[in-house]
Amino acid sequence: MSTTPENLTAHAPRTVVVIGGGQAAGWVVKTLRKEGYEGRLVMIADEVHLPYERPPLSKAVLAGEADIETVRIAKPDEFAALNVETWQPDCATSIDRATRVVTTRSGREVKYDRLVIATGGAARKLPASVAKSAHVTYLRTLDEALALGERLRSSQRVLVVGGGWIGLEVAATARKLGVQATVVEGAPRLCARSLPEDVSRFLLDLHRANGVDVRLNAMLLALEDRPEGGVRASLADGSTLDADFAVAGIGLAPHTALAVDAGLSVDDGIVVDEFGETSDSFIFACGDVANHPNAWLKRRVRLESWANAQNQAIAAAKAVLGVKTPYAEIPWFWSDQYDVNLQILGDIPAGVAPVLRGSLEEKRASLFFVEGGHLRGVIAVNAARELKLARKWMSQGRAVDIAALVDTSKALA
Numbered sequence: 426m427s428t429t430p431e432n433l434t435a436h437a438p439r440t441v442v443v444i445g446g447g448q449a450a451g452w453v454v455k456t457l458r459k460e461g462y463e464g465r466l467v468m469i470a471d472e473v474h475l476p477y478e479r480p481p482l483s484k485a486v487l488a489g490e491a492d493i494e495t496v497r498i499a500k501p502d503e504f505a506a507l508n509v510e511t512w513q514p515d516c517a518t519s520i521d522r523a524t525r526v527v528t529t530r531s532g533r534e535v536k537y538d539r540l541v542i543a544t545g546g547a548a549r550k551l552p553a554s555v556a557k558s559a560h561v562t563y564l565r566t567l568d569e570a571l572a573l574g575e576r577l578r579s580s581q582r583v584l585v586v587g588g589g590w591i592g593l594e595v596a597a598t599a600r601k602l603g604v605q606a607t608v609v610e611g612a613p614r615l616c617a618r619s620l621p622e623d624v625s626r627f628l629l630d631l632h633r634a635n636g637v638d639v640r641l642n643a644m645l646l647a648l649e650d651r652p653e654g655g656v657r658a659s660l661a662d663g664s665t666l667d668a669d670f671a672v673a674g675i676g677l678a679p680h681t682a683l684a685v686d687a688g689l690s691v692d693d694g695i696v697v698d699e700f701g702e703t704s705d706s707f708i709f710a711c712g713d714v715a716n717h718p719n720a721w722l723k724r725r726v727r728l729e730s731w732a733n734a735q736n737q738a739i740a741a742a743k744a745v746l747g748v749k750t751p752y753a754e755i756p757w758f759w760s761d762q763y764d765v766n767l768q769i770l771g772d773i774p775a776g777v778a779p780v781l782r783g784s785l786e787e788k789r790a791s792l793f794f795v796e797g798g799h800l801r802g803v804i805a806v807n808a809a810r811e812l813k814l815a816r817k818w819m820s821q822g823r824a825v826d827i828a829a830l831v832d833t834s835k836a837l838a
Contacts, residue, residue, distance in 0.1 A: 436747055437463070437746060438537075438539040438746075439464050439538050440464060440467065440535070440536060440537050441464060441467070441537065441539045441540075441541065442535055442540050443467070443468045443541045444517045444527065444540070444541070444542050444543065444544055444683070445468075445542065445543035445545060445712070445714075446470020446472055446474070446475070446476055447470075447477075447479065447543065447545045447734070448476060448478050448479060448498060448712065448734040449712025449734040449735070449737070449738040450470065450543040450738070451475070451477075451738075452498065452734070452738035453543060453741060453745075454466055454507055455499060455507065457745065457746065458507045460742065460746055462746055464538075466509045467509070467512060467535050468510070468513075469515055469527065470511065470513045470514065471513075471514050471516045472513065472514060472568075473514050474568075475497060475498075475499070475501065475504050476497070476498040476499070477493065477497050477498060477567055478496050478497075479731070479734075480731050481495070482564060483564060483595055484761055486574065487573060487574045487577065487595065487598045488598050488601055488602065489574050489578065492571070493567060512533060515529045515531050517683055518530050518683075520683060520684075521687075522687055522688065522705055522707070524536070525537050525538070527540065539707055539708075539709065539745045540708045540709070541708075541711065542684060542695060542703075542714060543710070543711055543712045543714065544680035545677075545734075546565075546678050546679040546680050546713050546714060547678050548565040548591075548676075548678075549673075549675045549676040550563065550673070550678075551673050551675065555645060555646065555647055558650045558657075559650060560648075560650065560669070560670040560671060561648055561670070561671045562576070562673070563674075564591060564595065564672060564674065573595075573672065577598070577599055578602055580604055580670065581605060582605040582606075582667070582668040583595075583596075583599050583607075583669065583672060584606075584607050584648075584658055584666055584670070585606060585607065585608045585671070585672050586609055586645060586658075586673040586675060587608075587609075587610065587673060587676075588609075588612065588615040588639065588641070589615075589616055589618075589674060589676065590616065590674075592610075592674035593616070593762055594760060594761070594762060596637050597635070597637075597761075600763075601763075605638075606636075606637045607637070608632065608639045609643040609658065610640065611642070611643060611644050611645070612641065612642070614629070615632075615639070619773070620769075620773070620804070621773060621792070621804075623792075624792065624804055624806075627806070628767075629641075631762065635763055644660060644662075645658060645659075645660060645661075646659045646660060647659045655670065656668055656669070658671065677713060677729055679695075679714045679727065680714055681694060681695055681714060684710070687708075689704050690704035693727050694715055695710040695715050695716060697709065697711070697715045697716065697741075699720070700740060700744035700749050700751060700752070701740055711738045711740075711741040712733065712734045712737060712738060713733075713734065715727065715737065719753075719756065720753040721753070721754070721756065721772065722771075722772050730757065730758045732754065732758070736752065736754055737752045755770060756769075756770070756771060757769070757770050757816075764807075765788055766806075766807055767804070768803075768805045769803070770802060770804075770805075770812055770819070771794070771801055771803060771819055772801045773802045773804065774794055774796060774801055774802065779792035780792070780793040780830050781831065782808075782811070782837070783806075783808065785806060788807055790806045790807075790808065791804070791805045791811045791812065791815070791830075792804040793825070795825060795830075798824045799819075799822065799824055799825065800815055800819050803815040811837050814838060
């Protein structure tokens with residue numbers, strides 16, 4: 426659905442300001458121009474790089490196989506053709522909703538007709554009482570990934586704090602580079618918030634088989650500099666671990682301060698409706714920072730995924746122009762570790778035993794979560810084709826036959 430040029434010109438905002446310069450921001454500006462918006466477009470971003478994708482940072486970029494040229498959302502000449510005023514590096518410091526003016530750290534001001542907040546988030550930091558070493562790094566930006574990759578290639582041992590997705594991808598990349606890796610995780614299993622026990626166990630076995638020393642139920646008390654160089658971790662059980670440096674991957678803190686100060690509704694992210702509109706009808710938000718009602722999950726959620734950053738941004742950009750297309754996609758996430766591609770689609774309901782097709786031991790399996798004869802969620806291990814088929818069934822609301830799901834002698838289709 427697209428607006429007609431006459432319609433658009435009559436009702437189009439004169440100035441649209443986008444705060445943020447990541448994947449969601451990139452898709453907002455691309456979509457606005459694609460939909461025919463010809464007004465003033467300002468993008469305020471604290472990084473020097475034009476918008477890029479983040480998933481490769483912990484994988485290909487870290488391994489030295491990709492750089493800014495391969496992760497951009499648009500090539501520089503394509504981006505230039507969008508005619509965006511890029512205020513970079515700069516940072517929005519306040520939003521005056523009464524006058525509709527954004528002020529930046531450098532003192533610049535811009536008056537908006539519509540504003541889109543796509544500020545994403547920052548890597549969560551370890552408490553200062555724990556991280557007492559200079560050798561603790563985080564991974565969120567392209568520059569951090571490039572610096573971390575260089576550091577890995579000149580190191581022998583790395584300590585990874587956190588057994589979530591980022592931590593595990595960093596550990597896998599470290600092993601690929603021949604670096605010894607230890608993962609310390611405070612929970613009793615890996616990726617405990619997003620995976621059922623058998624898949625957590627599969628990941629544990631995968632990493633241990635690739636030479637990673639994984640410590641579960643490991644409460645970190647302190648990271649301190651060693652006199653001879655590097656870092657020493659002290660754990661609650663009295664043990665210590667030494668490494669050249671530590672990488673902490675303990676989650677994302679959404680950048681909501683600007684929205685809070687402006688008086689917008691915030692609750693684990695900036696609260697938006699299904700079109701990306703905030704509690705102020707002139708302001709929209711999308712991507713990692715936005716908390717939206719998800720039609721599939723039937724609850725509000727803030728999603729940190731590539732698909733959400735792109736597709737919610739497209740819906741919000743259209744809504745800015747008055748084209749109301751609800752963002753109602755089935756949540757989808759993936760991770761690449763060693764020779765394993767793991768994808769998660771939909772909901773993984775607590776207490777629902779999965780229907781297993783294939784074999785986790787053989788690294789090719791699909792786990793189907795069925796409620797009332799319908800698929801609610803899927804976890805696919807090296808089974809992208811089966812996940813694609815499941816997505817089609819879930820979108821259609823088609824009932825599934827459990828016996829057919831587990832019968833590997835017949836194609837799933």
